[in-house]
Amino acid sequence: MSPTRRLLDPDQVRRYVAASLGPTVRVTGCGPLTGGGFAAVWWVSLDDGRTVVLKVGPPPQVPLLRYERGLIAAEARYLRLVAARAPGVPVPPLLHHGSDADLGDWLLVGHLPGRTLADLAADGVPAEPVREQLGAALAVLHRVTGDRYGYDGGRACGPTWRAAFTAMLDDLLADAADWAVPLPVPASRLRELVDRHAGVLDAVRRPALLHFDGWAGNVLADVGPDGAYRLSGLVDGERHLWGDPVMDLVSPLLGRRAEDEPDDAFLRGYRTAGTAVGWDDDGVRRRCGLYRLHLYLLMTVEMPSRGITAASDPGRVRWLAGRLDRELADLDRA
Numbered sequence: 001m002s003p004t005r006r007l008l009d010p011d012q013v014r015r016y017v018a019a020s021l022g023p024t025v026r027v028t029g030c031g032p033l034t035g036g037g038f039a040a041v042w043w044v045s046l047d048d049g050r051t052v053v054l055k056v057g058p059p060p061q062v063p064l065l066r067y068e069r070g071l072i073a074a075e076a077r078y079l080r081l082v083a084a085r086a087p088g089v090p091v092p093p094l095l096h097h098g099s100d101a102d103l104g105d106w107l108l109v110g111h112l113p114g115r116t117l118a119d120l121a122a123d124g125v126p127a128e129p130v131r132e133q134l135g136a137a138l139a140v141l142h143r144v145t146g147d148r149y150g151y152d153g154g155r156a157c158g159p160t161w162r163a164a165f166t167a168m169l170d171d172l173l174a175d176a177a178d179w180a181v182p183l184p185v186p187a188s189r190l191r192e193l194v195d196r197h198a199g200v201l202d203a204v205r206r207p208a209l210l211h212f213d214g215w216a217g218n219v220l221a222d223v224g225p226d227g228a229y230r231l232s233g234l235v236d237g238e239r240h241l242w243g244d245p246v247m248d249l250v251s252p253l254l255g256r257r258a259e260d261e262p263d264d265a266f267l268r269g270y271r272t273a274g275t276a277v278g279w280d281d282d283g284v285r286r287r288c289g290l291y292r293l294h295l296y297l298l299m300t301v302e303m304p305s306r307g308i309t310a311a312s313d314p315g316r317v318r319w320l321a322g323r324l325d326r327e328l329a330d331l332d333r334a
Contacts, residue, residue: 002037002306004058004068006104013042016054020096020108021046030054035116035217036236037306038071043111050110052095057105065305066171067239070153072105073097075238077152079109081209082237085144089137090220090233112233114222120229121216130221131252132269133231134214138248139274144209146242161204161243168241169194169294172301179304183297184324190297193331197290200283207242214252246277246284247291255323257292259285286334293327296320 001007013030026047033041033053040056057072058064076097082089092109099105120127150157150164156171158164173187183190213236220233249258252266259279261267271277278284300320303309310317 004038004062004064004305005036006040006056006059008032008040008042008056013044013054016056016098016103016106017044017046017052017108019098019100019103020106035118038068038238053092053109053111055107055109056103059104063305065175065302067151067155067168068305069155070105071238072107073099074151074153074240075236076107078237078240079107081144082141086141086209088140090231091237092233092235112220112235114220114229114232117216117219117221120221125229127221127229128265130219130229130231131264131266132272134219134234134252135266135269135271136273137231137234138211138214138245138252139270141211142208142245142248142274146207146209149204149207149243151241157242160202161207162198162201164243165201165290165294166194166198169297172294172297176297176301179301181301181304183300184321185328190293190328193328194290194293197286197331197334200286201244201290203283203287204244208245210241210243210245210248211237211239212241212248212251213237213239214248215254216252219252244287244291245274246287247294249277250288250291250295254295255319257288259288282334286331289327289331289334293324293331296323296327300324 010030014027017025017027027044028047029045030042033043042054044052044054046052055072076094079091079094082091090112092112094107094109096108117127117130148157149161150168156164156167158167173190176183176187211234214234218234218236220235221229222232224230249267249270253264258267262279308316
């Protein structure tokens with residue numbers, strides 16, 4: 001159980017629903033949803049026939065990583081933004097965002113149909129068309145332009161992508177120090193390596209809207225009229241930020257290297273609906289390496305705050321260590 005995830009019960013769920021929709025709406029059923037580690041997420045059926053999803057942030061006394069401050073409010077901003085400026089991207093409709101000294105921060109959103117791509121993969125269900133549609137959806141999202149690079153809400157950002165990315169990395173390294181997270185190399189070595197390649201980040205001249213967490217557990221697919229699975233939702237946008245669209249091509253290919261698989265269904269969908277990525281460009285390839293390094297570092301640094309240890313999940317520790325070693329070695333040679 002992640003320390004950041006609140007323990008809820010049906011009575012508490014009813015309180016959140018009443019605070020969101022008023023006292024006349026009755027809860028007829030509810031239960032926890034699995035998958036994420038940060039927030040408590042429950043499905044809720046209502047007496048008016050709707051099914052909604054309640055997402056509740058951590059209690060205020062729980063320590064968080066620096067970029068996690070205000071994530072529930074960040075997701076509310078993301079959902080409003082996508083609904084207004086990228087309506088073709090299937091995100092849950094925001095019904096209510098609340099903040100209360102007693103209840104904390106929470107969202108109530110519409111329930112999207114479907115199963116996650118992670119679940120489909122575990123059952124051996126082919127989903128290449130869905131992954132292609134995901135690529136096309138992210139291409140639409142990336143057409144939305146912001147007024148800053150990095151995060152909003154007073155978190156790491158900058159006037160240029162290089163400044164924002166460096167600030168994001170510095171925050172992660174500070175979090176690693178705070179939580180005494182063992183790193184594969186000293187923090188000073190990581191900074192030096194990123195600084196050596198940081199010039200390639202200056203090629204990014206437009207802060208595009210990035211979902212940043214498009215791994216298979218956040219992508220929903222539902223069966224269409226023809227019996228085939230289709231993209232039905234892209235959820236958990238609380239980690240969104242503004243920056244290089246190439247950074248958003250890392251999570252959907254978690255553990256893989258986009259530049260080595262340009263004909264993957266996801267990248268094919270992105271290329272068809274958006275701007276082609278020049279994988280033959282050394283600068284693009286190095287940027288992709290920097291983004292994988294950042295993601296694997298984030299996944300490593302967040303483990304203590306989620307209650308994950310080498311004893312509780314040795315497979316994750318070994319997997320991340322191997323990925324970090326490879327990215328560090330490749331960047332060191334570049």
